[in-house]
Amino acid sequence: MAPVDETAPAPDGFDQAFLKKLEYLHIVAKKVFAGRLRAERRSRKTGAGIEFADHRQYTPGDDLRYLDWAVYGRMDRLLLRLFEEEEDLYIYILIDSSTSMRLGWPGDGRPLIAPGPDGRMAKLGYAAQVAAALSYVGLSNLDRVALHAFSDGIRDTLQSGRGKGRIFKVFDFLGALRPDGQTDLRASLSEFVHKTRRRGVAVVLSDFYDAAGYEEGLNLLRYHRFEPAVIQIVDPRESRPQLRGDLDLVDMETGERRQVTLTDAMCEAYARAHSEYCQALEAFCDSRGIGYLRADTNVPFEDLMLRVLREGGFLR
């Protein structure tokens, strides 16, 4: 375990207490799920490894040192020996920082992960906590972790790195996030896949409130050989609203207005519609082999992370 700087400042709420929580999560993960997680992954690339993988036809220009002379002697064919090349796993954490993720954030200068007046955390803050936890687990396993904040495009990026000591940069990156912009998953993920050469696991943390739909964006990840995983951040205030009476509903992102008089029946109908929306996303992910997890902001992020680790395969 890398040494932790106890005197490090706590940027935007990611303080020592938070760090201890992450460490605890890591220890628990190691004890309970030992062997199921490995930092080392064999890539399908052939390269300068020591373990034989396969042969292929020699083509002019290949390194003659890798010619398998024994095969040439027996079969009179020029084959080139291929070795499996060990390389780091890349974990890309894409965090939605659009305006809709602001729900629950008082916006009075308090850190994102600080609970609001009602004791609840903003969606973006919750997503940041989950992202920090995933990053810490990844960094602890010597994976390379990169973070991207997006809304209508990639707004900010923390380049990939490895080692636990990098967690503070992650904190800085997450602590500097501010909700802004309109969600455009397709544009954001398209930009991401085209800018990222190394393939890896792409964890998308978002509420997936995109008027154009989330399907194309997630498919883009698949098409570009990323291994997408989805964590849908859901706030109970939007899933089961307690609004009543004559209201002027304003969309946080688009500013679109709708005047309604909410009744109990309408709120129940909305809750059903929201549930259907989430189920549709889940069904989409399942049908395409995308890991899906619904994160209710009511649930402490530690519990969520234990669930992530318990299910293991979420990060494959």
Add this chain to the structure above:
Amino acid sequence: MTLLGLPLLQLLSIFAAAGGAVTALYLLKQQRRRVEVPFVQLWQRVLQRSDATSWWRRLLRLLSLLLQLVIVALLVASMGDPRLGRSQSGRTLVLLIDASASMQARLGGAAGAATSRLQVAQGQAREFIRSLGGDDLAVVVALDGQPAPMGGLSYDERELLAQVEGVRARDTGADLPSAIELARALLAGRPRPTVVLFSDGGFEDASLQALTTARVEGGLDVRYVPLPQVARPGAAGRVGNAAITALAVRRYRRNRLSYEVLVRMMWFPEAQPSGVTRDGTVPTGQAGGTAQPATLELLQDGEVVDVQAIELMPNQAVERIYNNLSGAGRNIEARLRLNGATDVLGLDDRAFTVLPERRRQRVLIVTRGNLFLEGALLATGAGEENHLTIERVAPAAYDAARAARYDVVIFDAFTPSTAPGAHAIYLDPQGADSPFAIAATAKSPLLTDVDGTHPVLRWVSLADVNMSRASVFRPGPGDRVLAGMFKQPMLLAREEHTAGGLRRSVAVGFDLRQSDLPLRVAFPVLLMNALDWFAGDVDEDLGSRRTGQTWRMPLLRGSGDKATGGAGARAAGRSPGLGTTANLLLPDGELLAVPVSEGYALHYGQRVGFYELSPPDAAPPAQRFAANLSDVTESAATIRPALREGAMGPSLRPPEAGEQALRRTLWPYLLLAALALLWLEWWTYHRRYTV
């Protein structure tokens, strides 16, 4: 109680305004609360589903508006005080509540703790009002000496109860005939006219004839609610009412400065049979029984001057006379106290009177010499110790300025060129200067027409008075013919209202020396009457008055002037005749402005006690007098369990309750309905049924 009772047009105007306001408020764009949501498209999906039922929602909103308009309509309608249509079976009632003096008597219970008859009668009236039907229209009339309605005819229970509360007991008798006449006027032309009498039944038999008249001529259905028979657990010994039925003071004819006082008392034990007459006589066979000891006290200015133990026989008058009382303006009070018996009515246990001030009169005789005249004046009280001071002057030495300093000037066969500033007696005025215009001269006339009601001719007989000649006067304004022959006035009395006050004069159309009048007893009496009239002393006005009557009190100005003697009396003691009001201080301390007409203040007396009368611009002391009940019928404090029309007529029946216990006033129901609708609107709104 009613609401505004507004007319239909006004109600429609209010409804139009209020309904318009409600509709305008309804149409106004509602200010909605702004709420940010992360993804409004989800809401749109829900709203698109509910749009399918938007027509129903619009209808609900319309229903909500209609509901509010109905609420407004109900409120406006209640302001009109609507009532259900009335049937012809409703009665029109006049509730006569006896407020006479006898209703102040205590009824039942220990002495001091019992309620008065009036309170019991008011309770009966309230109970009856609560039993009235919705169609019964009623009004309350206070039955005292001056019956008057306590309000207007009303269906409203609360209003009628308030009218009952307004009835106050008076120290007067009950004028039943006037009350019945008033009831006839109030009920004329109305359906089922009914009079309900709440009383102790203490009326004179003669007045009960009015009940027969009411039934026969007025078509009134008169009912009677007698007072209940109540036991007197705390009363020891005999129970009844002892009363001072008269307290009179009068001057001696010989010396007008001395008085005698008469006190008349009666004792009425309870269970007194009905039919006491005004003069206090009791029906035959009712005067038996044992004597009731009592104590009579006489007080002057609050000091006891005499105490007598007396015995009162039931229903018999006992009189005591106090001789040679003297004093000026002193307050006399008589108190009667029973020994070993309970007196139910305290009002008539005290009586009051005032020894009227009598100033000396200075009389100037303008004569060439007339022993008849001077002798008659001596007989009426002239002299040092009496009230008259006589001076004589010859006509040649007469001076009008000097005459103004006297109270009375008597012109004997002399006519001054100008009238004196004093009261005057003109004996045979002649010529153009005569203040009484002379129309003709009659020879050897006889006085055929004599007005014996005038104070000047009281106890005076002018029959067969002989005279050789007499002037026939032409009466002017304010003149009153005292005597004459076949409509030819020969004796006149005049009252003039001048700036100096009320001036009176008497004219005799013949010369005393040519008549046998001075030889008769009538002459000094006539002179004495005239002087008393000038002084404002009429025996019936002395000392005390009787309640239940309209008093006509001469206004005397500046009684404080008496210190100046006779010279100032004329200017001092006469009515100004110009003011329209005077101040009257009642026994309970209330100060009233009473009207003044022709120099007399008018007031209907309702309270027993001492009064003070003064012109508004005069300084004290004011004229003081007293008032007493002096009503045997009231003092008898009779309770009749049954009342008959006349002596032998049918008994009056008690009234029936109303045909419907339910009042037909609708406004409470309308308000309740509005309240229920308001609650329904509130409930449906908060349950989101109507939004």
